[in-house]
Amino acid sequence: MPRRGAWIPFADTDQGACIFLAPEVHGFPDGVVVQGPEGDWAGHPMTVAEWLYRYLIGEEMAGWGCAARYPGPDRLEYPASEPGRPARETYGPERGM
Numbered sequence: 001m002p003r004r005g006a007w008i009p010f011a012d013t014d015q016g017a018c019i020f021l022a023p024e025v026h027g028f029p030d031g032v033v034v035q036g037p038e039g040d041w042a043g044h045p046m047t048v049a050e051w052l053y054r055y056l057i058g059e060e061m062a063g064w065g066c067a068a069r070y071p072g073p074d075r076l077e078y079p080a081s082e083p084g085r086p087a088r089e090t091y092g093p094e095r096g097m
Contacts, residue, residue, distance in 0.1 A: 017034050022043070078090070
């Protein structure tokens with residue numbers, strides 16, 4: 001795995017895991033690295049789209065015992081575009097997966 005400074009913070013889970021985009025994971029370009037709430041690390045050699053899909057359908061993608069199936073719709077929060085502006089929320093479609 002690359003040194004931590006090369007990882008780009010991507011998201012946090014409601015279970016305390018931190019998700020990073022990495023330039024390479026196990027030889028795969030642009031993989032995903034997860035730091036669990038206890039400090040354990042896991043590298044996923046796949047695109048962020050595949051990782052996110054698998055996480056959202058309930059696979060254990062953020063550590064042991066982390067599988068959680070949320071029926072949706074997903075709430076996405078976009079940070080403020082400039083100081084003094086509010087964050088923006090959007091909702092995805094109901095998931096029929």
